[in-house]
Amino acid sequence: MTALTHPRFRLSPVLGQNLTPSPTLYINERVQEMWAAGKHVLHLGFGESRFPVHPKLARALADNAHRKSYLPGPGIPELRAAVARFYGRRLGIHVEPEQVITAPGSKALLYAFQMAIDGDLILPVPTWVSYAPQARLLHKEIQWVPANPATGQDLTIENLWAAVQRSRHDQHTLILTSPNNPSSRMTPQELLPHIAAFCREANVLVLSDEIYGFVPHNHVRHHSIVAHYPEGTVVLGGLSKHLSLGGWRLGVAVVPPGEAGQTLLRGVNKIGSEIWSCATAPVEYAAVVAYSGDPEIEAYIAECAHLHSVRTQYLWRALHELGIPCARPAGGFYLFPNFDRWREPLAARGVHTSEELARYLLDSWHIATLPGSVFGTAPEELSLRLSTSYVDMETDEKARRILELHRSGVDDGALMRDHHPVMNEAIRRLQQFLEELQSP
Ligand SMILES: Cc1ncc(COP(=O)(O)O)c(C=O)c1O
Known part of the structure; x- marks a missing residue:
């Protein structure tokens, strides 16, 4: 006991x-x-x-303070459309509004996606603090992928294969965090197609946590694995980092295109509908402006x-x-x-x-x-x-x-x-x- x-x-x-x-x-x-x-x-x-909160966003939030009704689980259509256009533009891919789901924070989405998918979690070190506790709350096994502190190059395809071989399952989830918390490194661009090929072969769904993707440093550009592995990548993000709005609690995810992605989204929405119902209404309306592409x-x-x-x-x-x-x-x-x-x-x-x-x-x-x-x-x-x-x-x-x-x-x-x-x-x-x- x-x-x-x-x-x-x-x-x-x-x-x-x-x-x-x-x-x-x-x-x-x-x-x-x-x-x-x-x-x-x-x-x-x-x-x-x-x-600071950008004045246009502060105004949008105030203007929508009267919105008090529950909203559709995945988000209001305007927000899903704005997020689809924003990610489409930023990542150079085509995204349909139906591929977008929103929630009170990407942390909640990460938990729901982990819950929705069967199999072990493959987790490269160093890793953000919450993924492993979330997996443990869900009784998921974690297959750690070791880091090499000397080179700072953590992820190798050999280590990914070793993680899969240790697993008893025939499907897996890999969380990639690029840019990374705690290291702020990006997964090297040249490694992305190799990771994609591995995931395809080993039946691995990627939860690509790109919440720092819109905070790239001046000498680099952000690249997402989704361009190489669209059929098996969920891209996650939110307003917390690039617009300093952590307390507004608005997370977004883009699921793969087609029926496979929709099945996943419906599963996550089912979980969300039993836990948080929807993201906060005034925040969703303000987030339409945040994702609108407004030049300011x-x-x-x-x-x-x-x-x-x-x-x-x-x-x-x-x-x-x-x-x-x-x-x-x-x-x-x-x-x-x-x-x-x-x-x-x-x-x-x-x-x-x-x-x-x-x-x-x-x-x-x-x-x-x-x-x-x-x-x-x-x-x-x-x-x-x-x-x-x-x-x-x-x-x-x-x-x-x-x-x-x-x-x-x-x-x-x-x-x-x-x-x-x-x-x-x-x-x-x-x-x-x-x-x-x-x-x-
Ligand atoms: C890597 C990473 N992912 C996700 C989150 C969660 O962000 P939020 O729930 O505010 O969207 C954080 C916040 O610290 C983070 O560092």
Whole structure:
């Protein structure tokens, strides 16, 4: 019998494997305590895009506040049509409105798609925190695909085949996250046709989480596997990242064309109809504007992506100059550096795992990060996730100011040098931390 007993009500055993105290919570609680105690903690643990709500979207939401009725499960027709056109244009594919389903957040959709599809989950590491717990809630087996921290190139076709061969099932789901959270890397474009060929042969449905796809960095372009594997790819996204609207809870998915896709969509809609009914009505109407292709909104998406790129590449370059191995980010606002080369001096300080490293950095250097282990890497791999999204944008006013400085013509170099005190202080402290580790 599970030890998870309430004085009167026993919790479901399904929660047993998920109720260990999360290092994410520990870090956040410690940061709050330390802030309350007046300590100057630099928060690189918090991942939320913080740019202001675009005025046209704020207006659209206000204008639709009177919409109070339940809506069709997959979304209002106008929104499904707008999303179809938006994704068609962005990904260079043809999308029919019937291929689109919306929900309160892509997290809910990811869960429903996992529930709707039989078979194991194939999960390449490092991976976003929620996919595996969702699979466990559904009693799904997970076939992990290992990461290689040295090269930053995680996914190989051999490792994908090995995952399939370990499975007892004749069909599988692969979650690809590109750009990735926590590494911000994109799946290499040249690998996409090979992954597609593998999936076709091994009977694998791809859930392609492209929520960071519209936050590409300035030196790259986003490419989706859907162009190579349209019949077996579900593309997922939402408003949370490229328009900084996480709290609006609007997620979208595009299923494959034809009857196979419709069967899948009906299955997911059935699940949604029993759990959330539909996305929030005023948000759906406002989202029509968000996906309309309005030039002002498109320019805003590009502007925010540019600033995420500048801020994240700046920190990456600094890590690189400090000699910290870290794959170059390509989209989103994260970095996934590795500290294995300092294993010995860290061990001398009682640090043997990424969780201990994150605690050590927080307690001794007042830098908050997340341990790699919460993203599926081995506990003793000394990787951390750093997020740039909150840094120097801790309040709405500060976030607005960064945007205004950029709009007023402050160049990217000056913006980072003169208007990012927290970022620059974090870099200084990381440098001191490494110097201290290397001192005899
Ligand atoms: C990779 C990834 N997928 C999905 C989500 C969920 O986004 P939402 O539920 O806000 O659409 C997040 C949010 O942090 C994420 O990082």
